[in-house]
Each structure stands twice: as C-alpha cells, then as structure tokens.
Amino acid sequence: MTAKPNLAPAPAPASPFTTRPDIRGTFGCVASTHWIASAAGMAMLERGGNAFDAAVATGLVLQIVEPHLNGPGGDLPAIVHVAETGETRVLCAQGVAPAGATLDHYRGLFGDGLIPGSGLLATVVPGAFDGWMLMLRDHGSMELADVIAPAIAYAKDGHPVLPRVAATIADLAEFLATEWPSSAAVWTPEGKAPAPWSLVRNPDLAATYQRIVDDAQGDTRTARIDAARTLWSRGFIAETIGDFLSDASVVDVTGDSHSAVLTREDLANWQARWEAPVSIDYHGWTIHKTAPWSQGPVLLQTLRILENFDLAAMDPMGAEFVHTVTEAMKLAYADREAYYGDPDFVDVPLDHLLSRDYAAERAALITATASMEQRPGRLPGREHLADGAIVRAATDFGAKAPQAASEPTMAHLTEKRGDTVHLDVIDRWGNMVSATPSGGWLQSSPVIPGLGFALNTRAQMFWLRDDLPLTLRPGARPRTTLTPSLAEKDGTRIAFGTPGGDQQDQWQLIWFLRYVHHGLDMQQGMDAPLFHSLHFQSSFYPREVKPGEIMVEPAFGEDVIADLRARGHIVTLSDPWAIGRLTAARRDPDGILTAAATPRLMQAYAVGR
Numbered sequence: 001m002t003a004k005p006n007l008a009p010a011p012a013p014a015s016p017f018t019t020r021p022d023i024r025g026t027f028g029c030v031a032s033t034h035w036i037a038s039a040a041g042m043a044m045l046e047r048g049g050n051a052f053d054a055a056v057a058t059g060l061v062l063q064i065v066e067p068h069l070n071g072p073g074g075d076l077p078a079i080v081h082v083a084e085t086g087e088t089r090v091l092c093a094q095g096v097a098p099a100g101a102t103l104d105h106y107r108g109l110f111g112d113g114l115i116p117g118s119g120l121l122a123t124v125v126p127g128a129f130d131g132w133m134l135m136l137r138d139h140g141s142m143e144l145a146d147v148i149a150p151a152i153a154y155a156k157d158g159h160p161v162l163p164r165v166a167a168t169i170a171d172l173a174e175f176l177a178t179e180w181p182s183s184a185a186v187w188t189p190e191g192k193a194p195a196p197w198s199l200v201r202n203p204d205l206a207a208t209y210q211r212i213v214d215d216a217q218g219d220t221r222t223a224r225i226d227a228a229r230t231l232w233s234r235g236f237i238a239e240t241i242g243d244f245l246s247d248a249s250v251v252d253v254t255g256d257s258h259s260a261v262l263t264r265e266d267l268a269n270w271q272a273r274w275e276a277p278v279s280i281d282y283h284g285w286t287i288h289k290t291a292p293w294s295q296g297p298v299l300l301q302t303l304r305i306l307e308n309f310d311l312a313a314m315d316p317m318g319a320e321f322v323h324t325v326t327e328a329m330k331l332a333y334a335d336r337e338a339y340y341g342d343p344d345f346v347d348v349p350l351d352h353l354l355s356r357d358y359a360a361e362r363a364a365l366i367t368a369t370a371s372m373e374q375r376p377g378r379l380p381g382r383e384h385l386a387d388g389a390i391v392r393a394a395t396d397f398g399a400k401a402p403q404a405a406s407e408p409t410m411a412h413l414t415e416k417r418g419d420t421v422h423l424d425v426i427d428r429w430g431n432m433v434s435a436t437p438s439g440g441w442l443q444s445s446p447v448i449p450g451l452g453f454a455l456n457t458r459a460q461m462f463w464l465r466d467d468l469p470l471t472l473r474p475g476a477r478p479r480t481t482l483t484p485s486l487a488e489k490d491g492t493r494i495a496f497g498t499p500g501g502d503q504q505d506q507w508q509l510i511w512f513l514r515y516v517h518h519g520l521d522m523q524q525g526m527d528a529p530l531f532h533s534l535h536f537q538s539s540f541y542p543r544e545v546k547p548g549e550i551m552v553e554p555a556f557g558e559d560v561i562a563d564l565r566a567r568g569h570i571v572t573l574s575d576p577w578a579i580g581r582l583t584a585a586r587r588d589p590d591g592i593l594t595a596a597a598t599p600r601l602m603q604a605y606a607v608g609r
Contacts, residue, residue, distance in 0.1 A: 093131020
C-alpha cells in the first residue's frame with residue numbers, strides 16, 4: 001500500500017439537483033432534526049439572541065417534539081465556537097454513575113453480564129438540563145424565561161406528533177399501561193396511543209418548566225439561571241426524582257423488576273462543565289471532537305488512518321471508497337472498544353492512538369478483502385486490554401430480547417428503540433454550536449410522576465468486569481456515543497453531526513470525506529447514499545457484534561453492492577433513504593452562512609437568512 005496524496009477534488013455526481021436547497025444567508029441559521037425546533041431557534045436569532053440562546057431554545061423544543069429521542073433527563077455534549085474570544089470549547093453534560101453504582105451491587109444481580117438497557121438500574125445522573133443552562137449562562141444573552149417559552153408552549157398547547165412518535169407509543173402502549181403507569185398517564189392519557197399528526201401535549205413537563213422559571217429568582221440574569229440549575233439539582237426536581245426512586249421497582253429490558261441506585265445526593269453533587277476539545281489536522285482542516293468519555297476520537301483516528309490512502313482518486317459512491325472507509329472504521333472502533341473511557345478515571349493513550357506513525361501501522365492492515373476479525377492495536381503494556389476487547393466481542397451474554405428501549409437506531413429497525421437528536425447553529429457574529437442531545441427517551445424508563453419526563457439509561461455502556469477503561473465506577477462517565485463535530489480551515493468553520501448511536505461518527509465521517517475530497521456541497525452530501533459497519537461491538541444492550549456486516553442504502557446500485565460482496569463484506573440493504581440524519585451549518589470568511597439537513601425521515605430542516 002502506497003499513499004498517493006491527491007488533493008484535487010474528484011468531480012461531484014453528475015446531477016446538480018438536490019432534495020432541497022442549501023440554505024444561504026448572512027444573518028443566522030439553525031439546522032436540527034425537527035423543523036419546529038429549527039424554527040424556534042431561528043426565532044431567538046430574530047429577537048436579537050445569539051447562537052447560544054438559539055441552541056438552548058432549539059434543544060429544549062427537541063425534547064418536546066422528539067420525546068422518543070431525547071428528554072430533560074438525558075445527556076448533552078456540545079462543541080461551541082465563541083466568536084469574541086476565538087475559543088472552541090466542549091460542553092460536557094454527560095452525567096456520571098451514581099455513588100451506589102458499585103461493581104459488587106451490580107454483580108450481585110448480573111454477575112459479569114450486562115447492565116439492562118432500560119428501566120431504572122441503568123440510570124446515571126441526568127445531565128441535559130444543567131448543560132443547557134450552563135451554555136445559556138456563560139455564553140448566551142437572553143433570559144431563561146425567553147428561551148424556554150417555546151418548549152413550554154408546545155408542551156402545554158400541543159404539537160403535531162410525528163408518525164414515528166405515535167408508532168413508538170402505540171408499540172409500547174400495553175407495556176406502559178401494565179408496567180410503567182406513570183408513562184402511560186403522559187403518553188396514553190385516554191388509554192390509547194395518539195394518532196399520527198394529532199396534537200400531543202405534556203402538561204406535566206410544561207408545568208415543571210414553568211415552575212422553574214417562576215421560582216428561579218435572582219438580581220441578575222446569571223443569578224436567575226444559577227437558581228434554575230439549583231432547582232434542578234437540589235430543589236423540587238431532585239426531591240421529586242429522589243422520592244420516586246426511593247421505593248420504585250419496575251420491569252426493564254431483562255423482563256425482571258429492578259430499582260435505581262440514583263439518589264437526590266447524586267444530583268446535588270454533579271454539574272456540567274467545559275472542557276478543551278480533542279483536535280487533529282487533516283488535509284488542511286482542523287477537526288474538533290469530544291474526549292474519549294465519548295466515541296468522538298474514533299472519527300479522528302479513522303481520519304488518521306485514511307491519510308494513507310488517495311481517497312480523492314476514488315469514486316465517492318464506489319465500492320473502493322466504501323470498502324476502504326469501512327475497513328478503516330473497523331480498526332478505529334476496535335481501539336474504541338479496547339481503550340476508551342472516562343479520562344478522569346483511566347489513562348487513555350490518546351496521543352498514541354492519534355499519532356501518524358500508529359495510523360500508518362493500522363492502515364497497513366487494510367487489504368482488498370473485508371476483515372472478519374476484531375483487531376484492536378496491541379499497545380505496549382496494554383495488550384491485555386486488546387485481548388479483553390476481542391474476548392468480549394466473542395462472548396454470548398445470554399441477553400434477552402429487548403422489551404423496551406435500549407439501542408439508538410434508525411427507521412430500518414424497531415420502533416421500540418430510542419435514538420438521538422442533533423442541532424447546529426450559527427449567528428451573524430460567527431458564534432457556533434454543534435450539539436447532540438440524547439437519552440431520557442419516553443421508552444427508556446418510566447416518567448417521574450408529576451415532572452413529565454423520564455431518566456436516561458446510559459449506564460448500560462459500562463462493563464461489569466475488573467480493571468477495564470469502561471468498568472462501572474461510581475462517579476465515572478459512561479463512554480457515550482454522542483459526538484458533535486466542528487471543523488475549520490482558513491477561516492471557514494463547519495458545525496455538523498447526526499443521531500444514530502454507534503453510527504454517528506461513521507455517517508459524519510462519510511459526509512466530511514466527500515465534502516473535503518470530492519467537492520460535494522452541504523446538501524449534496526446529505527442526499528448522497530450512506531453506509532455503516534456493524535462489525536464491532538455495539539455500545540448498547542444487548543451488545544451485539546456482526547462481524548463483516550455493513551448496511552448500505554440501495555441507491556449505491558447493484559454493481560457497487562455486488563462488488564462489496566465480492567470483497568467479502570456481508571451486505572445488508574436498508575430501506576431507501578433510511579440511513580443517517582445529518583445536519584450541518586457553515587460560515588465562510590466573508591460571513592456567508594450555509595446550512596443543510598437530511599431529507600431522511602422527512603423531518604430535519606435547516607432554516608436561515
């Protein structure tokens with residue numbers, strides 16, 4: 001294998017037409033996975049707010065209109081660029097494992113098996129609300145009452161419910177009525193699931209958010225936002241959650257009933273925080289990602305490996321491109337499974353994993369044939385971690401089939417499973433936000449009575465085995481799959497991302513590569529066919545592994561699909577237009593803004609002017 005750097009972009013696909021136009025302007029733009037949320041964020045910009053105000057409003061509305069994909073009790077990573085200082089920062093609102101989440105307690109229930117993917121036992125500290133408040137306090141300009149008003153209105157007065165939300169509720173209606181009655185009271189208030197596009201309300205959540213606004217007193221804007229954070233972590237929110245969890249025991253994905261270990265003290269002892277991004281350079285671009293408490297660096301690792309190939313010479317819709325990118329992703333994700341974890345607790349060898357020398361070694365493993373092996377790098381002194389990852393991937397955990405949400409998925413899989421949302425915002429001053437909220441889905445765990453929202457199930461990502469980077473530890477962050485992106489080159493900056501669990505950094509990578517190497521513009525890249533690997537171990541219960549399998553959209557065509565199979569890939573076809581929910585927003589040095597959103601599922605939208 002010899003790298004042949006060719007930076008000249010290959011021709012874009014012959015057709016210049018896209019499903020929708022790139023949104024262009026200079027004032028501001030918002031792209032998100034639901035058009036109502038995008039419009040709510042744009043309204044903040046129109047009222048004089050900045051990108052951070054708009055992002056918070058967008059994120060809070062996404063909790064209302066996509067409740068099967070995220071909620072107030074979920075989690076939130078974001079990457080922001082602050083125009084005034086030129087600083088790029090990561091917001092970590094990923095809650096940690098409770099103090100009572102000990103190996104002894106969980107092993108007493110499950111041995112060295114799996115933490116359930118739903119219910120109460122998988123709950124970590126809910127982080128999303130505090131994260132949004134930290135962003136608003138430190139970088140926003142508007143009052144909490146203003147940015148939260150659209151979410152309150154849609155929860156109180158109703159919104160036209162997406163068919164997928166209605167289908168999710170209908171699919172779970174019997175389970176909710178029997179096992180999670182507090183959820184049934186919210187989502188089937190008249191004993192039946194809502195019809196698609198009917199008005200759905202959540203008056204309890206509207207009242208919760210309105211009480212926060214009313215009770216968050218202070219002499220300054222900052223003081224009022226801090227008061228709201230305190231109401232969440234130490235006030236009536238924490239008290240209500242704590243009271244419910246103190247004696248609740250509910251059926252989860254295992255079919256058995258379990259109780260939470262989360263307490264009000266866990267909420268009181270945690271806050272969202274700012275961190276530095278993890279960044280690399282790639283063909284003149286600097287790409288910023290979250291640290292290895294997420295899967296974010298896996299995209300950077302894959303880019304490092306792909307530097308050793310002439311991607312620009314490949315057809316971006318061809319089999320060679322799909323094969324090469326897939327094999328590189330397999331290698332990067334294998335390292336994720338062996339070495340990633342919360343850097344507050346474990347030493348993640350990120351400098352080594354992101355080095356060009358190591359990437360060249362990994363790239364040399366890629367041949368013309370699809371690999372069927374799990375191949376984490378064998379780092380000196382850490383060989384046992386690589387061996388352990390291989391063993392776990394081959395282990396049958398005897399997990400039961402999911403009865404409620406465990407794994408984020410797309411339209412080609414079951415409605416019972418949750419997913420994620422994403423948003424990108426840029427304002428006229430050049431402030432930028434890329435955020436990927438998730439967790440607290442309506443199907444993940446029961447609604448906290450009186451509050452109108454559920455908790456998350458992120459603890460399912462921990463292992464119940466000793467001395468691993470992802471061993472369950474009180475106070476540690478689970479290695480989340482949530483992974484927003486921000487890239488910059490010569491004054492141009494792009495915020496982008498997607499829902500999709502383990503697929504997030506795969507779909508983002510493919511979109512970014514086609515943009516950099518093949519000249520596809522924003523919406524062209526959104527419309528182009530996508531693929532992803534299922535080869536490595538899933539982050540979600542029941543931790544499936546499908547060696548050699550890739551899922552591709554049929555738009556690649558029969559010849560490409562046949563070529564991939566000839567190379568040894570196990571190819572599964574998705575439904576048409578069923579992979580990826582990408583959105584993106586770009587600011588060029590002259591101040592022109594461009595935004596785009598996927599047409600898949602017919603709900604994501606970019607708006608701006």
